[in-house]
Amino acid sequence: xxxxxxxxxxxxxxxxxxxxxxxxxxxxxxxxxxxxxxxxxxxxxxxxxxxxxxxxxxxxxxxxxxxxxxxxxxxxxxxxxxxxxxxxxxxxxxxxxxxxxxxxxxxxxxxxxxxxxxxxxxxxxxxxxxxxxxxxxxxxxxxxxxxxxxxxxxxxxxxxxxxxxxxxxxxxxxxxxxxxxxxxxxxxxxxxxxxxxxxxxxxxxxxxxxxxxxxxxxxxxxxxxxxxxxxxxxxxxxxxxxxxxxxxxxxxxxxxxxxxxxxxxxxxxxxxxxxxxxxxxxxxxxxxxxxxxxxxxxxxxxxxxxxxxxxxxxxxxxxxxxxxxxxxxxxxxxxxxxxxxxxxxxxxxxxxxxxxxxxxxxxxxxxxxxxxxxxxxxxxxxxxxxxxxxxxxxxxxxxxxxxx
Numbered sequence: 001x002x003x004x005x006x007x008x009x010x011x012x013x014x015x016x017x018x019x020x021x022x023x024x025x026x027x028x029x030x031x032x033x034x035x036x037x038x039x040x041x042x043x044x045x046x047x048x049x050x051x052x053x054x055x056x057x058x059x060x061x062x063x064x065x066x067x068x069x070x071x072x073x074x075x076x077x078x079x080x081x082x083x084x085x086x087x088x089x090x091x092x093x094x095x096x097x098x099x100x101x102x103x104x105x106x107x108x109x110x111x112x113x114x115x116x117x118x119x120x121x122x123x124x125x126x127x128x129x130x131x132x133x134x135x136x137x138x139x140x141x142x143x144x145x146x147x148x149x150x151x152x153x154x155x156x157x158x159x160x161x162x163x164x165x166x167x168x169x170x171x172x173x174x175x176x177x178x179x180x181x182x183x184x185x186x187x188x189x190x191x192x193x194x195x196x197x198x199x200x201x202x203x204x205x206x207x208x209x210x211x212x213x214x215x216x217x218x219x220x221x222x223x224x225x226x227x228x229x230x231x232x233x234x235x236x237x238x239x240x241x242x243x244x245x246x247x248x249x250x251x252x253x254x255x256x257x258x259x260x261x262x263x264x265x266x267x268x269x270x271x272x273x274x275x276x277x278x279x280x281x282x283x284x285x286x287x288x289x290x291x292x293x294x295x296x297x298x299x300x301x302x303x304x305x306x307x308x309x310x311x312x313x314x315x316x317x318x319x320x321x322x323x324x325x326x327x328x329x330x331x332x333x334x335x336x337x338x339x340x341x342x343x344x345x346x347x348x349x350x351x352x353x354x355x356x357x358x359x360x361x362x363x364x365x366x367x368x369x370x371x372x373x374x375x376x377x378x379x380x381x382x383x384x385x386x387x388x389x390x391x392x393x394x395x396x397x398x399x400x401x402x403x404x
Contacts, residue, residue: 010399016041017402018395020049021058021078025393029062029075050076052402057082078102082142086130087384089192090114090151092166092219095126097133098381099140104203104389106379108137118169119162127182134183146186146397147179148384150195152220157190157233157387166220166255186397188387193339194231195383196374197224200337202386204375209334213327214374215242215320217340221263225331232331243267245323265319268295268341275312283308299345310348317349321356328361328369339374346373 019039024030027038036046053059060079080103089096095114099107110133116122130147153165160176179187197206197214206212206226214224221243225232243263244256251260264270272293279288285308286301287293302309324336336357342349350371358366376382391397 014395014399016045017049017052017398018393020046021053021395021398022393024050024053024059024076025078028059028077030077031073031075035076056402056404058398058401080105083145084141084143085146085148085385085388086133086144087381087388088126088130088147088149089381089384090122090126090149092152095129096380097129098379098385099133099137100381100385100388102145102389102392104382104385106381107140108133109381110136116168119171119173122165122168122170122173123175123178127179130179130183144183144185145401146188146388146391147183148386148388149175149179149187149189150192150381150384150387151189152192155189155191157188157194160187160189162189186391186400188384188391188397190383190387191222191224192383193222194224194233195386196339196376197226197337198231198386198390199376199379199382200374201226201229202389203382205337205372206335211331211333212335212337213324213331213333214337214339215324217266217316217320217338217342218268221267221320223327225327225333227331242323242327245326247319247322262319262323266316266323271295271298271312271316271342274315275308278308278312285309295341296344299341302345302348313342313345313348314352316342317352318356320349321353322360324353325357325360325366328357328365332365333369336369336371337374338371339377343373343377 019041020035023035023038032046032050036043039046050059057079059076061074062077063074080101083102085100087098087100093113093115094111096111098109101107112129114125116125151162151165154163156163160174162170162173162175164170176187176189193214193216196216200206200214201212210229212226216222223242244254244258244261246258246260247262247265248260252264253259254261254264272295275287275293275298279285286306287297287309290297298309298312302313354371388397
């Protein structure tokens with residue numbers, strides 16, 4: 001048998017194993033006969049795969065009462081409790097680490113300040129923090145199966161390579177392999193906003209959608225696009241830079257070098273800078289009594305009727321709506337999800353977004369298009385865990401566990 005044929009056999013094994021595991025995970029409890037029927041795999045193949053999964057403890061049998069009385073059918077469901085993973089969200093000056101079981105239940109969490117300017121500092125600091133967290137959680141971890149990391153910037157999630165992080169000197173940074181080799185466990189890395197979109201698809205408000213777009217307003221503005229239940233990545237593995245759509249050719253210069261990008265208006269720093277400038281020019285606002293204004297303050301004061309806060313958020317909603325309208329015309333999503341602190345003033349921001357989407361996108365595309373807030377804002381590391389979940393469902397991680 002040639003290398004190519006061996007590769008094809010391995011791929012078929014991975015895909016078939018994933019198909020069976022995915023059905024049990026998403027539709028369980030489910031019988032072997034139903035798995036064979038839905039997957040269109042031969043019953044003998046299903047029996048063989050389920051035996052392997054059971055031997056590794058990844059699935060278990062449960063008795064289901066037969067609807068007709070008589071013998072109880074044996075069904076299968078996934079086992080999640082013994083399998084643990086570390087999910088990490090790397091920020092520009094902080095890092096958050098969580099311990100999850102395979103069911104997406106967060107068991108422990110920690111956060112610390114983390115300043116780095118190059119990949120040497122990033123690598124050594126991250127390894128130290130992961131080891132510390134592993135030590136702290138040693139009594140809670142049964143079988144560690146993976147580490148997931150999301151970060152701002154440009155990432156090749158297939159190769160585990162970081163090409164760009166804001167304000168950090170990195171060059172073809174093989175973070176995935178470094179973490180894998182250091183801790184002897186599979187590592188999956190990805191962009192933080194693409195991770196958020198995937199998390200909403202698996203655990204949040206877009207679970208029932210094949211196609212959705214998440215727009216995150218934080219230090220920057222970015223989008224995660226789900227097409228046919230998959231994160232849309234493109235050939236260089238990075239798409240969704242909605243923050244760099246030009247909305248005002250005469251606007252302020254963006255960090256990317258262009259002028260009038262969405263990010264210069266609809267990001268947390270831009271919103272706060274605009275408000276501070278207007279207050280310094282004599283504009284009256286209840287926010288002027290605060291020493292340090294945050295986006296949460298802006299939302300709270302807007303909801304209490306402060307005119308400056310309200311108008312600032314309406315402006316943000318208008319500009320977001322223009323950019324989102326472009327993505328609606330391009331991708332025809334079933335749902336738009338907004339993530340970030342501005343969702344605390346959804347009653348003010350969302351109508352502005354909707355007005356612009358409706359005036360600037362195709363009627364058939366925006367009719368009955370829900371615009372909703374993310375429900376996972378209190379789970380900052382869930383995007384990193386979602387990449388581990390995806391690697392189980394597509395067979396990449398599942399196959400490695402079966403081969404151990």
